[in-house]
Amino acid sequence: MSKRIEVNDLNVYYSKFLAVEGVSLTIEPRSVTAFIGPSGCGKSTFLRTLNRMHEVIPGARVEGEVLVDGDDLYGAGVDPVLVRRQVGMVFQRPNPFPTMSIRENVLAGVTLNNRRMSRSEADELVESSLQGANLWNEVKDRLDRPGSGLSGGQQQRLCIARAIAVSPDILLMDEPCSALDPISTLAIEDLIEELKKEYTIVIVTHNMQQASRVSDRTAFFNIAGTGKPGKLIEYDDTNTIFTQPSVQATEDYVSGRFG
Amino acid sequence: MSQLTAPPKTDAPAGAMPNSYATGRLPRFVPWTILGGSFIIMIAVFALFASADPEGGFNAPGTVFLSVVLYGIVIYFVARMIEGPRRAKDRLVTTLVTLAFVIALLPLVSLLSTVVLNGTARLDVTFFTNSMRNVVGEGGGALHAITGTLLMTGAAAIISIPIGLLTSIYLVEYGRGRLAQAITFFVDVMTGIPSIVAGLFAYTLFVIIFGPGIRLGIAGAIALAVLMIPVVVRSSEEMLRLVPNELREAAFALGVPKWLVVLKVVLPTSIAGLTTGIMLSISRVIGETAPLLVAAGYTNNMNYDLLEGRMQSLPVFVYSSYVSQGTEAQAYLDRAWTGALTLILIVMALNLLARFIARAFSPKLSR
Numbered sequence: 001m002s003k004r005i006e007v008n009d010l011n012v013y014y015s016k017f018l019a020v021e022g023v024s025l026t027i028e029p030r031s032v033t034a035f036i037g038p039s040g041c042g043k044s045t046f047l048r049t050l051n052r053m054h055e056v057i058p059g060a061r062v063e064g065e066v067l068v069d070g071d072d073l074y075g076a077g078v079d080p081v082l083v084r085r086q087v088g089m090v091f092q093r094p095n096p097f098p099t100m101s102i103r104e105n106v107l108a109g110v111t112l113n114n115r116r117m118s119r120s121e122a123d124e125l126v127e128s129s130l131q132g133a134n135l136w137n138e139v140k141d142r143l144d145r146p147g148s149g150l151s152g153g154q155q156q157r158l159c160i161a162r163a164i165a166v167s168p169d170i171l172l173m174d175e176p177c178s179a180l181d182p183i184s185t186l187a188i189e190d191l192i193e194e195l196k197k198e199y200t201i202v203i204v205t206h207n208m209q210q211a212s213r214v215s216d217r218t219a220f221f222n223i224a225g226t227g228k229p230g231k232l233i234e235y236d237d238t239n240t241i242f243t244q245p246s247v248q249a250t251e252d253y254v255s256g257r258f259g
Numbered sequence: 260m261s262q263l264t265a266p267p268k269t270d271a272p273a274g275a276m277p278n279s280y281a282t283g284r285l286p287r288f289v290p291w292t293i294l295g296g297s298f299i300i301m302i303a304v305f306a307l308f309a310s311a312d313p314e315g316g317f318n319a320p321g322t323v324f325l326s327v328v329l330y331g332i333v334i335y336f337v338a339r340m341i342e343g344p345r346r347a348k349d350r351l352v353t354t355l356v357t358l359a360f361v362i363a364l365l366p367l368v369s370l371l372s373t374v375v376l377n378g379t380a381r382l383d384v385t386f387f388t389n390s391m392r393n394v395v396g397e398g399g400g401a402l403h404a405i406t407g408t409l410l411m412t413g414a415a416a417i418i419s420i421p422i423g424l425l426t427s428i429y430l431v432e433y434g435r436g437r438l439a440q441a442i443t444f445f446v447d448v449m450t451g452i453p454s455i456v457a458g459l460f461a462y463t464l465f466v467i468i469f470g471p472g473i474r475l476g477i478a479g480a481i482a483l484a485v486l487m488i489p490v491v492v493r494s495s496e497e498m499l500r501l502v503p504n505e506l507r508e509a510a511f512a513l514g515v516p517k518w519l520v521v522l523k524v525v526l527p528t529s530i531a532g533l534t535t536g537i538m539l540s541i542s543r544v545i546g547e548t549a550p551l552l553v554a555a556g557y558t559n560n561m562n563y564d565l566l567e568g569r570m571q572s573l574p575v576f577v578y579s580s581y582v583s584q585g586t587e588a589q590a591y592l593d594r595a596w597t598g599a600l601t602l603i604l605i606v607m608a609l610n611l612l613a614r615f616i617a618r619a620f621s622p623k624l625s626r
Contacts, residue, residue, distance in 0.1 A: 084512055
């Protein structure tokens with residue numbers, strides 16, 4: 001289920017503005033990779049290029065290649081819709097569909113795509129996805145209630161359940177805990193630890209403790225100044241990044257001396 | 260109006276220190292006393308005027324208005340002396356805001372009460388079961404006008420809701436650059452079209468096809484649609500823009516194609532606002548007189564067929580009953596008022612329906 005991501009010399013533009021320049025890295029399957037760096041350095045932008053979500057923003061475009069198990073996401077004739085079915089995404093703010101119940105939210109990936117599913121299959125998928133997101137025990141008695149009635153942390157786990165219900169190969173998380181309290185954060189971090197067994201996970205975070213807790217490898221992004229493109233400064237094992245980084249800027253950032 | 264400025268309750272036990280935050284306030288009864296006092300003074304003043312000039316009679320609106328003005332002045336100075344300038348200004352502005360609200364409401368209440376009082380005289384079964392065919396004096400009804408209005412407005416809605424809705428979806432979800440800007444500009448221009456021009460447009464359109472003098476229900480419907488489309492586009496556009504982008508992104512991230520995102524996420528989320536907007540646009544055109552007079556003409560007869568012959572509508576019925584009063588003027592006037600009342604009732608029913616639909620479809624937020 002889980003796949004390797006290989007990025008070669010990727011540039012991201014917003015219209016004429018070069019937002020991210022020259023990123024090359026390889027993300028191993030069944031691992032957690034954290035992107036850290038100051039605000040505006042292009043972490044989220046880069047993350048979005050991994051499932052072509054940046055295309056939702058008018059004027060955004062990409063140069064270079066992103067290979068998922070050898071298939072170029074930006075090759076000719078690639079359908080972004082198909083890419084997004086393989087590469088799921090969880091956003092910074094929990095965003096359950098307000099018109100749908102908890103159950104419908106989990107099934108959204110199926111129903112929104114007009115796929116038919118028998119009642120028992122659907123029940124099974126709802127239960128397994130919610131189990132996978134550590135939410136089943138909290139919501140099993142109120143599956144028909146609106147998803148927006150849950151607490152923030154539960155909503156975020158609902159969104160994760162929704163993302164894994166379409167069984168993607170890769171799961172992208174854009175600061176999934178930044179709007180949550182420490183206990184919900186812990187719940188989600190435990191969840192990431194478990195999801196790692198099946199998925200390739202890429203997580204953007206501002207919280208360096210979180211990066212050191214959950215990730216196997218860490219990528220540090222930085223910008224030289226406003227208006228300059230963001231660059232990948234260093235990419236290494238999380239331990240190395242946090243204990244003996246090879247670049248001075250990384251050490252300054254992880255030790256809190258700037259940024 | 261003193262409720263907003265009422266001092267908080269001080270439940271201090273007897274003998275205890277008074278709450279220092281609650282001192283220096285006017286007791287709660289003072290504003291009401293001043294209001295009552297200024298009413299008594301003004302009633303006395305206007306009664307004097309009335310007795311000096313019996314022809315003029317007692318001026319009730321003037322009394323109310325000047326009483327409130329007097330109250331505003333008195334409460335300002337009283338509060339300034341006891342409570343200080345900040346509270347005084349607060350009380351003055353509260354008075355002004357309330358006064359503005361009452362003034363804004365007065366014409367509406369006056370209009371409604373006039374229509375109800377004058378319209379109930381003929382609000383009987385005959386009015387809703389008869390047309391005006393072969394009626395010269397009393398009796399007769401507006402069934403032909405009611406059906407005409409419903410048919411033409413319904414046809415206009417059927418034409419303009421899909422066009423307007425799809426246009427707004429294009430503008431919000433797909434439109435980029437020149438074309439979208441041009442559409443927005445022309446929609447704005449269309450919003451400003453005088454309704455008679457829309458009527459003339461529909462009339463000339465049908466003259467080209469059928470020759471001069473043609474009057475058809477469908478022509479009236481097209482005239483109304485021309486007026487309705489920009490309103491639908493504008494209101495739906497606003498509603499669709501209110502749908503958070505996060506929801507679209509959430510759906511995209513699940514690998515849902517764009518058209519399904521629009522159909523299954525954006526539209527259901529905004530359905531309440533869309534219905535309200537559409538109902539408001541119907542209310543906007545249902546009272547149009549001029550374009551219908553030009554395009555659909557005027558008749559005393561029942562006509563169910565949009566594609567054949569002239570068609571009466573309620574506004575035109577009211578207008579023509581008023582301008583061409585027959586031998587018994589009062590009968591015509593009564594019918595005109597009842598027609599107006601019926602129109603108001605129809606619009607009100609539509610708005611209630613819109614409320615109901617909006618409530619039934621709005622996103623569920625309860626726990």
